[in-house]
Amino acid sequence: MSPSSTEKPGAHCQSPEATAEKIAAPAEESWPTKDFGLIPIPKRLQYNPIKPFHFGIFLNASFGFASTFTVANLYYCQPLLIEFSKSFDVTYEGVSRIPTLLQAGYLVGLLLISPLGDLVRRRQLVLLLVATSTTLTIGLAVTKNLRVFETLSFLIGVANVTPQILMPLAADLAPPERRASALSVVLSGLMLGVLIARVLAGVIGNFTTWRAVYYMSIGVQSLVLIGAYLMLPDYPCKNRDLTYFQILFSMAKYAVTEPLVIQVAVINIASSACFTSFWVTLTFLLGGPPYYYSTLKIGLFGLVGMLGVFVVPFSGRLIDRLVPWYATLIATSLLLVCQAVQTAAGGINVAAVIIACFGLDVARQSQQVSMTTRVLSISSAARACLNAIVILSLFIGHVTGTSVGTYVFVQHGWRACSLLMLALQVFQILVLLLRGPHCPRKRWFGYEGGLEARKRVVLEREKLRCGEGEKVEHDPEAQMEAPMQNGEGLQSDDTS
Numbered sequence: 322m323s324p325s326s327t328e329k330p331g332a333h334c335q336s337p338e339a340t341a342e343k344i345a346a347p348a349e350e351s352w353p354t355k356d357f358g359l360i361p362i363p364k365r366l367q368y369n370p371i372k373p374f375h376f377g378i379f380l381n382a383s384f385g386f387a388s389t390f391t392v393a394n395l396y397y398c399q400p401l402l403i404e405f406s407k408s409f410d411v412t413y414e415g416v417s418r419i420p421t422l423l424q425a426g427y428l429v430g431l432l433l434i435s436p437l438g439d440l441v442r443r444r445q446l447v448l449l450l451v452a453t454s455t456t457l458t459i460g461l462a463v464t465k466n467l468r469v470f471e472t473l474s475f476l477i478g479v480a481n482v483t484p485q486i487l488m489p490l491a492a493d494l495a496p497p498e499r500r501a502s503a504l505s506v507v508l509s510g511l512m513l514g515v516l517i518a519r520v521l522a523g524v525i526g527n528f529t530t531w532r533a534v535y536y537m538s539i540g541v542q543s544l545v546l547i548g549a550y551l552m553l554p555d556y557p558c559k560n561r562d563l564t565y566f567q568i569l570f571s572m573a574k575y576a577v578t579e580p581l582v583i584q585v586a587v588i589n590i591a592s593s594a595c596f597t598s599f600w601v602t603l604t605f606l607l608g609g610p611p612y613y614y615s616t617l618k619i620g621l622f623g624l625v626g627m628l629g630v631f632v633v634p635f636s637g638r639l640i641d642r643l644v645p646w647y648a649t650l651i652a653t654s655l656l657l658v659c660q661a662v663q664t665a666a667g668g669i670n671v672a673a674v675i676i677a678c679f680g681l682d683v684a685r686q687s688q689q690v691s692m693t694t695r696v697l698s699i700s701s702a703a704r705a706c707l708n709a710i711v712i713l714s715l716f717i718g719h720v721t722g723t724s725v726g727t728y729v730f731v732q733h734g735w736r737a738c739s740l741l742m743l744a745l746q747v748f749q750i751l752v753l754l755l756r757g758p759h760c761p762r763k764r765w766f767g768y769e770g771g772l773e774a775r776k777r778v779v780l781e782r783e784k785l786r787c788g789e790g791e792k793v794e795h796d797p798e799a800q801m802e803a804p805m806q807n808g809e810g811l812q813s814d815d816t817s
Contacts, residue, residue: 357445389517404530427481431713439702590718593722594742597726598726729741
């Protein structure tokens with residue numbers, strides 16, 4: 322992936338936005354003014370390479386809101402399973418397939434739909450996904466047939482990957498110095514949706530019928546759809562010369578040939594397993610000796626986790642000031658400390674559980690933001706594919722943590738389960754330390770490029786080197802737009 326021999330010195334110092342505009346299409350091309358060739362795009366949202374769209378706090382927050390109430394569709398059903406069994410007149414086993422079908426559909430969507438973010442215009446894709454999900458939810462609210470409900474649940478899972486389109490788009494729209502902050506807001510919205518869905522469904526389902534939950538979901542998703550039409554800027558497709566299957570192949574290639582992607586995926590699987598295991602087994606811990614808490618009291622611990630979600634956007638600002646490797650190291654170390662507190666006193670004193678609830682949540686989300694920032698820096702032309710790999714590793718960790726954590730807790734007790742998770746936290750740090758903060762992209766191990774932690778200092782060095790016409794190899798942030806600056810996108814990765 323070397324630059325052209327005719328490239329002028331300092332070419333690598335072009336801004337990502339300016340370079341992307343040149344790569345995207347010839348200057349004389351006219352940009353779309355309608356969605357799907359029918360619906361006019363508001364003029365202020367139409368793509369203009371001369372005047373890039375401003376990605377402000379309000380738009381960033383709207384991305385988080387959309388993520389919250391789209392991902393919530395996957396979790397509304399969980400507190401309502403007993404009501405489903407009564408309404409459809411089946412056993413608990415008969416309705417237990419519904420959460421599984423939602424997650425299975427989500428997995429299919431991650432694999433087959435989210436990579437489209439690197440191939441098509443994201444505004445149209447988001448509008449189509451939200452409209453599809455809203456329409457399918459109408460079916461959930463009115464059907465009286467369990468098989469229809471299950472089929473619609475699977476399809477909603479497939480269409481429910483809007484946050485995975487918005488996250489790479491936020492990385493594209495946000496300036497590099499605010500990228501981690503922008504991603505942290507979207508990720509916080511995602512995690513808030515997971516938590517708030519259970520609360521809303523439980524409360525509404527307790528006082529009314531379960532169908533009211535899905536009527537509420539229709540209304541909220543309609544607001545998201547209207548908001549997306551009025552606020553989501555149009556952005557050109559980034560790989561118009563590639564086919565859908567080439568995009569899928571490129572995702573598979575990144576997953577097995579990129580050292581940084583593999584390192585982050587391994588850490589993500591272990592970290593997600595620990596986090597999920599903690600929350601799944603927390604019910605068993607607090608419901609048994611010495612606590613014997615009621616379901617209501619156990620549910621209140623979710624509010625502690627929700628508080629942690631609101632703190633994460635502030636940690637994103639700190640991550641923006643550091644080289645992402647160091648932010649990951651700090652977050653992973655905090656995970657280790659909180660897990661150690663839980664291991665030492667989680668089954669003895671409730672204060673330890675509260676500390677673990679809050680600390681694990683903040684540290685886990687901060688770790689996720691810093692790792693996602695690093696991975697999305699590999700190629701601006703492949704951010705949807707790269708993000709899909711990260712989320713797939715998260716999904717694998719969820720499944721592993723749920724099954725392994727539950728088995729160890731039931732068979733060997735809370736401390737054995739916590740010790741296993743503590744060992745996995747140590748494993749994450751060891752994997753992270755295999756590659757230094759400025760290790761070259763294609764190098765599997767090493768600490769070349771130094772140990773500088775401050776992003777500002779690294780970027781100043783990059784400017785000095787660019788002024789001398791020298792290409793920088795070591796700084797991950799300097800490599801952020803490297804494929805695009807070299808005039809290469811996914812096409813070059815596939816044909817190299």
